[in-house]
Amino acid sequence: MNNLHDIAVGTELPPLRVPSISRTTLALYAGASGDHNPMHIDLDAARAAGMDDVFAHGMLSMAYLGRLLTGWVPQERIRSYSVRFAAITPVHGQPTCTGRVTAIEEADGERRARLDLRVALEDGTVTLTGQALVALT
Amino acid sequence: MTADLRTPAFTVPAERGRLRFFAQAIGEHDPIYSDLDAARKAGHPDLPVPPTFLFCLEMDRPDPFSFLAEAGIDLARVLHGEQRFTYHAMAHAGDELTFESHIADTYEKKGGALRFLVRETRVTRAGEPVADLTNVIVVRGEAAA
Incomplete structure (x- = not known):
């Protein structure tokens, strides 16, 4: 855990590199998350809908990005967390999660860091952009 | 379709075994998310529900996509x-969490080629607020009337 007093605008979170997403990853995530949408696990269903292949759940990448946050501060300090899904993550995609402090603010009697968040694949494709508010005091 | 379409309230327990399975599925190695002793040493009464899992719990509705x-x-x-x-x-x-959802907004872009649904969900525990979720769903390739 880092020292919360040292956090300032421009502070970068230690990046989180995730192993390549396999079909097994998608099957496990479907079961654990309860999201059984066949577009993520059933090649026949994906092809019937005009896709070349299944693709990863957006919420799997949001969960990885959540790990970046909870690896940086205890979860109870997270006040809000939001993402926009910018691109589909294909099977075998390898996401890297990054974050950076963009502002330090006072609200509801506490000091908070505002973070810009991002998930990108190894070819540079940005799949998620997001923001979080984290209490520092 | 009318905005403000409500889904009946749904109450579901957060289960330890399911949380461990979720931690495994997302590659979470921090022991507080799977090991009860580690969670208690970190000051938690039980395994914490990780940041995005509230979205998943609502998928336990009998027919989670019925609103679509x-x-x-x-x-x-x-x-x-x-x-x-x-x-x-x-x-x-161990928490029993209640989910109440409604469609807060619906709009179109690109001349109806893309349709958007904004779904809001309030999560409570024994009437006390736990979290508010907003889910924006995009419907592609559909020439909306």
Whole structure:
């Protein structure tokens, strides 16, 4: 855990590199998350809908990005967390999660860091952009 | 389709075994998310519900995508556009969480080629707020009337 007093605008979170997403990853995530949408696990269903292949759940990448946050501060300090899904993550995609402090603010009697968040694949494709508010005091 | 379409309230327990399975599925190695002793040493009464898992718990509804079917939307044409969480309290394994959802807004872009649904969900525990979720769903390739 880092020292919360040292956090300032421009502070970068230690990046989180995730192993390549396999079909097994998608099957496990479907079961654990309860999201059984066949577009993520059933090649026949994906092809019937005009896709070349299944693709990863957006919420799997949001969960990885959540790990970046909870690896940086205890979860109870997270006040809000939001993402926009910018691109589909294909099977075998390898996401890297990054974050950076963009502002330090006072609200509801506490000091908070505002973070810009991002998930990108190894070819540079940005799949998620997001923001979080984290209490520092 | 009318905005403000409500889904009946749904109450579901956060279960330890399910939280461990979720931690494994997302590659979470921090022991507080799977080991009860580690969680308690970190000051938690039980395994914490991780930041995005509240979205997943609502998927335990008997027919989680029924609100799409009711709106005449094919699940195969749906993409997740945005997801937002505002947290009011931590949730842990053993908590009974209640989800109340409604469609807050619906709009179109690109001359109807893309249709958007904004779904808001309030999560409570014994009437106390736990989190507010906003889910923006994009329906692609559908020439909306």
